Amino acid sequence: MSRGNHLLFWTMMSVIGAVIAIYVLFPIFWLMLAGFKSADELARLPVSFWPSEPTLQAYTDLFAPGTQSAQLLDWPRLISNSFIVAVSSTVIVVFFGAIAGYAFSRLSFPGRDLILGGLLVSRMFQGAALLLPTFRLMNALGLEDSLLGLIILYSAFGLPFATWIIASGLREIPVELEEAAMIDGASRLQSMVIVVLPLATPALITAAMWHFVGAWSEFAFASILIESSRNTTVTIGLASFVDYFTLEFNRVGAAATIIALPVLVVFFFGQRYFTRGLLQGAVKG
């Protein structure tokens, strides 16, 4: 390629790249920006691009007692509720997913592939159609309106996919390593814990990240199961702004930023695990 051609190519790639980047980033950037504007500024037309006087008022409104929104919802509590649910269900999912993933990738038993396929297909049915029966089931189990109920439900919903990711990860680890350990006298449990698990860490991290993000973001089932404000999660909290505020998008922006933050942190630090899990697992639904 000639020098001029090369420059043209480089410019074209940059321009297209910039357009895609703006398309992808602008919506969330714009909402976050609103969180730093004052309510007065948002009510003025036309809406300014940068905040004219950047303020943290929306954030203090959310956290300080005595303001309108703080009376409605206790945001520190919502955040801790969501963390409890997301972290606990992640631990459960990774623990049982690792055990099942080991069986699916290392042991042979009748119906193995059929069951694994069935698990994956079951994931595709988790949706609005199951809201009503799930509500009935959770009430029958006495698990309505409780964080424990959400932990159990999210764990059940997340287990099939976590099992799948971990089983795929384990298949890439050579069986010879364990066989060698077992010939040296290690039991199956010992070889699993000492030899296999450390090598499977990337798959475990991938499964954990996917589950954490999903559980932290879940809205539909939480919104039908949780009734009392002390058990409310962040997604229900943000959705409730629809009822209370029309133009106060600064508070919406602040709350959305707080909710997006843990997900963004996981995303940026775990980029390579994320893409890995997605290309090997998400294609399967």
Added chain:
Amino acid sequence: MSPRSDRTLAYWMILPVVAAVLTFIVGPTYDVFTMGFTRFRMGMPLEFGSLANFRALFADPVFWTVMRNTAIWILGGTIGCVLLGLLIATYLAVDSRQTMVLRALILLPWILPDVVTAMAWRWMLHGQVGIIGQTATSIGLSERPISFLGDPDLVMWSLVVVVVWRKMPLVALILCAAIRSVPQEHLEAARIDGANAWQRFRFVILPHIAFSLTAVTVISMIWITAEFALPWIMTGGGPANSSHIMATYIYQQSFQFFNWGVGAAMSVVNLVVLVAIVTLYLYIMRRSWRSEADR
């Protein structure tokens, strides 16, 4: 260790996952079918073996709006995701510094919580203070501010735009991986034979990625059918029921109107649609499942 005890061990190890799926997915699916054929009054079951719920559902004029909207939602969303995804994938597949950065960045819409995405777009599409309407007015595209979510003729299409934004990134990345797996020699050979860029895309790349393209199309349909939070928070089915899809209708009937019978009947319809799409998916993936089992 004997194979027999291995087998027992394996069943114990997969027991939690299998039990979870049976209790929280298979059981409820069965339950909602029974509910669909049971007459309810205020959440109290009256009798089983009745078609009253389906009669009530089909008699509701909103039902037909829901079915039309769901078709726009699933087909519009899928076509949008696949076309835009393919376009962006073609760009992302090029080797350069710009695409390396973007391949990481592009997933952002995919991982953001739906509730956050819904709020971001509500804010951008707002009738008075939304930046999209404002920009359209200021560059002379429209006389008055456009109420994207308040206009019954526009609202479904606005929702489709948002769901495409939300689901397209993964489609683009999957297709990008497929395009990058095209052997360089094939492209080189076509180039030497005098094929231009379009011909190389049409006759070398497209046949190579045909399988991924088909699979990703059906998967997008499954994803978009499952989506609930986005339309519910953006419009709640409004204005005047003009943007209800199956998911939002189920939610409203079941948990706002406590019309359990109609909610269950709609859930059954939803499941039938899902089964059709999933069957199509399994049919397309049969090749890949088999090779998976052989491994």
